[in-house]
Amino acid sequence: AQSVTQLGSHVSVSEGALVLLRCNYSSSVPPYLFWYVQYPNQGLQLLLKYTSAATLVKGINGFEAEFKKSETSFHLTKPSAHMSDAAEYFCAVTPYSSASKIIFGSGTRLSIRP
Amino acid sequence: GAVVSQHPSWVICKSGTSVKIECRSLDFQATTMFWYRQFPKQSLMLMATSNEGSKATYEQGVEKDKFLINHASLTLSTLTVTSAHPEDSSFYICSARDPSGYEQYFGPGTRLTVT
Numbered sequence: 001a002q003s004v005t006q007l008g009s010h011v012s013v014s015e016g017a018l019v020l021l022r023c024n025y026s027s028s029v030p031p032y033l034f035w036y037v038q039y040p041n042q043g044l045q046l047l048l049k050y051t052s053a054a055t056l057v058k059g060i061n062g063f064e065a066e067f068k069k070s071e072t073s074f075h076l077t078k079p080s081a082h083m084s085d086a087a088e089y090f091c092a093v094t095p096y097s098s099a100s101k102i103i104f105g106s107g108t109r110l111s112i113r114p
Numbered sequence: 115g116a117v118v119s120q121h122p123s124w125v126i127c128k129s130g131t132s133v134k135i136e137c138r139s140l141d142f143q144a145t146t147m148f149w150y151r152q153f154p155k156q157s158l159m160l161m162a163t164s165n166e167g168s169k170a171t172y173e174q175g176v177e178k179d180k181f182l183i184n185h186a187s188l189t190l191s192t193l194t195v196t197s198a199h200p201e202d203s204s205f206y207i208c209s210a211r212d213p214s215g216y217e218q219y220f221g222p223g224t225r226l227t228v229t
Binding site: 101 | 120207222225
């Protein structure tokens with residue numbers, strides 16, 4: 001079975017500071033991993049995805065994430081936060097071996113301080 | 115990139131009435147679509163998996179007779195909330211599976227308010 005744990009339901013950083021959103025996964029088979037962003041009253045937008053190729057994945061809006069199998073982690077980072085990054089972020093997993101449903105983490109709300 | 119639309123984007127209805135929400139994949143064919151429900155400040159909860167030409171697969175605890183799903187074509191799935199009640203008020207999001215098999219593309223969501 002697959003599961004995702006996002007550490008920290010709310011993260012607040014200053015504009016220009018490093019953004020680090022944590023995600024740990026549990027999967028009995030090699031996973032596909034995703035990070036999505038959701039702005040208020042909107043659907044989900046894919047930031048980036050890991051599909052067993054490069055372990056360091058670059059996404060849109062300057063975000064990147066590193067797949068670390070030994071730590072079962074897929075943390076999301078951005079070197080310099082921008083006010084427009086304030087949103088809800090979801091980490092998600094789906095098994096590599098078959099097309100199946102995506103399991104979402106509980107989400108992390110990112111706030112940016114001026 | 116792949117685009118999924120939902121209609122309506124928001125709807126207000128009276129208790130006891132039924133509401134239909136449409137989910138369309140605009141530039142690709144989706145044999146599988148998913149319906150999620152999201153409460154305020156919470157994550158997405160999968161309600162059901164919709165397969166074209168066959169019955170939907172509902173998650174445990176989701177009432178099949180209340181949330182009717184129809185996937186009549188490769189680009190359209192509908193969710194009908196029957197005999198809606200205030201507790202059905204929520205944000206409903208659909209997604210369509212990429213033909214390659216693992217990625218999902220999400221619609222913009224539908225805000226349902228039952229008065």
